[in-house]
Amino acid sequence: MLEIQAITQLFGGLTALCDVSFTIRQGDITGVIGPNGAGKTTLFNIISGIYRQTSGRILLQGKDITGLPPERLARLGIVRTFQNIELFGQMSVLDNVKVGLHTKSHSGLFSCSFKLPWHLVEERRIAESARRWLDFCGIPDLADQRADSLPFGKGRLLEIARALASEPGIIFMDEPAAGLNSRETQDLASLIRKIRDAGITVVLVEHDMELVMDVCDRILVLSLGEKLAEGTPREIQENTSVIAAYLGEG
Amino acid sequence: MKRELLKFLILAILVAILPTLLSGSYLVNVLIFVGIHTMLAVALNLLLGFAGQISLGHAGFFGLGAYASAILTTTYGINPWIAMVAAAVAVSLLAFAIGFPILKLKGHYLAMATLGLGIIFFIVFNEAVELTGGPSGFSGIPNLKIGSITFDNDLKNYGLIWLFTLVTVLLSVNLANSRIGRALRAIHDSEVAARVMGVNARLLKVQIFALSAGISAIAGSLYAHTMGFISPTSFGFNFSIELITMVIIGGLGSIYGSLIGAFILTILPEALRTFQDYDIIIYGIILILMTMFLPGGLVRGIPGLLARLRPADKQEEG
Ligand SMILES: Nc1ncnc2c1ncn2[C@@H]1O[C@H](COP(=O)(O)OP(=O)(O)O)[C@@H](O)[C@H]1O
Ligand SMILES: [Mg+2]
Numbered sequence: 287m288l289e290i291q292a293i294t295q296l297f298g299g300l301t302a303l304c305d306v307s308f309t310i311r312q313g314d315i316t317g318v319i320g321p322n323g324a325g326k327t328t329l330f331n332i333i334s335g336i337y338r339q340t341s342g343r344i345l346l347q348g349k350d351i352t353g354l355p356p357e358r359l360a361r362l363g364i365v366r367t368f369q370n371i372e373l374f375g376q377m378s379v380l381d382n383v384k385v386g387l388h389t390k391s392h393s394g395l396f397s398c399s400f401k402l403p404w405h406l407v408e409e410r411r412i413a414e415s416a417r418r419w420l421d422f423c424g425i426p427d428l429a430d431q432r433a434d435s436l437p438f439g440k441g442r443l444l445e446i447a448r449a450l451a452s453e454p455g456i457i458f459m460d461e462p463a464a465g466l467n468s469r470e471t472q473d474l475a476s477l478i479r480k481i482r483d484a485g486i487t488v489v490l491v492e493h494d495m496e497l498v499m500d501v502c503d504r505i506l507v508l509s510l511g512e513k514l515a516e517g518t519p520r521e522i523q524e525n526t527s528v529i530a531a532y533l534g535e536g
Numbered sequence: 537m538k539r540e541l542l543k544f545l546i547l548a549i550l551v552a553i554l555p556t557l558l559s560g561s562y563l564v565n566v567l568i569f570v571g572i573h574t575m576l577a578v579a580l581n582l583l584l585g586f587a588g589q590i591s592l593g594h595a596g597f598f599g600l601g602a603y604a605s606a607i608l609t610t611t612y613g614i615n616p617w618i619a620m621v622a623a624a625v626a627v628s629l630l631a632f633a634i635g636f637p638i639l640k641l642k643g644h645y646l647a648m649a650t651l652g653l654g655i656i657f658f659i660v661f662n663e664a665v666e667l668t669g670g671p672s673g674f675s676g677i678p679n680l681k682i683g684s685i686t687f688d689n690d691l692k693n694y695g696l697i698w699l700f701t702l703v704t705v706l707l708s709v710n711l712a713n714s715r716i717g718r719a720l721r722a723i724h725d726s727e728v729a730a731r732v733m734g735v736n737a738r739l740l741k742v743q744i745f746a747l748s749a750g751i752s753a754i755a756g757s758l759y760a761h762t763m764g765f766i767s768p769t770s771f772g773f774n775f776s777i778e779l780i781t782m783v784i785i786g787g788l789g790s791i792y793g794s795l796i797g798a799f800i801l802t803i804l805p806e807a808l809r810t811f812q813d814y815d816i817i818i819y820g821i822i823l824i825l826m827t828m829f830l831p832g833g834l835v836r837g838i839p840g841l842l843a844r845l846r847p848a849d850k851q852e853e854g
Binding site: 373375393448449 | 707734
């Protein structure tokens, strides 16, 4: 569904990604792993349109989407969460998810100011959908809290709920389990499966190997900006160069 | 939403009965200014409080509206209402065009750029003597008229200006509680996350800049037609700072806060006539104190402050 072709990213003299190619298949849960500084977040930043890569192309369902800005990609069904949670801190939890529905609604400055009838209908629909996604992620009771008052784990769930609200074709999650306790991590694993079962392709960067091996269908291994390996969890576990890279890292 | 309606009705009733309680045209005149300042503060708040984008040049847009109205009606004999609409549309379009390059800037750079913009407008008001009358001002601007009613006394002007102010407040509250208002606050909190969620941050910032400038221009037209005389000193840097102080006092992102901020900063100088030459210093001190002690503004901050002063029944977080 999403083809990454020969992506290279230079930051000054530093090569963050070097000629990485990979294909993400529709309906899969794909894991991206690798030691710190491997270029995982950089890859997500490029795919979501936040960085413009030095060279290489990205195709979505065969269509070239290279260089499109994040807001266009969101409309094409590509969303993401962030390694350092990026919530709208001063807004309520419900309003955060409502922003996720931005691409699913259309009222402009004029109809919003004058509260035109179709705008009111739309607002009701937005509120209903937003609550449904909070339910989906298991945090319906937090709707009225301020986002920046949430504990870390709940913040991660809210970020996922907000991303899902745009009904994406593919969601990228950057270290969704970082900072979660083991219980929360288990719940996250079942949430990730539930997302896939809802027909959304999932790609996640994760350091928790147990989680990765448990939920992923395919895995991409990056190390120092290069693609080290790709394959099923089983193949990756048996791959000697992967083991070496991780042991070398400590 | 019911509460929003109630707040608005209370305000509308207050506006309707206030002049009957006040004796003398002096106080009514002060309230006319409160109305104009409220329009301006609310307009600036849409930009500063919601989208999180600063403008140190908003007095310039106010001035552009005033001068456009003055010149179109007095020099070219155009109907004041048409002049007002033309001024608002022209200023919005101008802000839209300027907004694209200028709103790419962030933080201090945006502050500097809008400051420069305000200064340029101020220089034009002063130097384009043939058009604007220069430093000595522009007089003989006609009053607005509806049928046989001419808005030529304080009470009529009060009604006219507060009608515009109430409409501005109502539409802004609606906007704030809508999809667009949420998108603006999202940009404020995390522009990158807002964009990833599909908000066209760049376009929306420019749109709100244009809307804000347009409302300021309408306030400028109303000012010109009620006063009949304008001069550049009303549209300088000091006034831009005064507007920002109003927004901060009332609270960023609080529409009714802007009204209260405008009220306080309009009444205060009247009460403290003796400090006239020091007003900019007083605004500076207010800004510093507010940022230190009440960063959320009066409307949001006072309840919190009261709670802190009442330690006996303080509530622990569960
Ligand atoms: N915006 C940037 N400017 C310069 N260097 C960057 C930037 N973003 C990432 N890098 C560098 O690129 C490399 C890969 O970083 P990153 O993608 O965050 O790694 P990972 O997410 O795999 O831990 C690191 O060496 C990092 O310092
Ligand atoms: Mg990372």
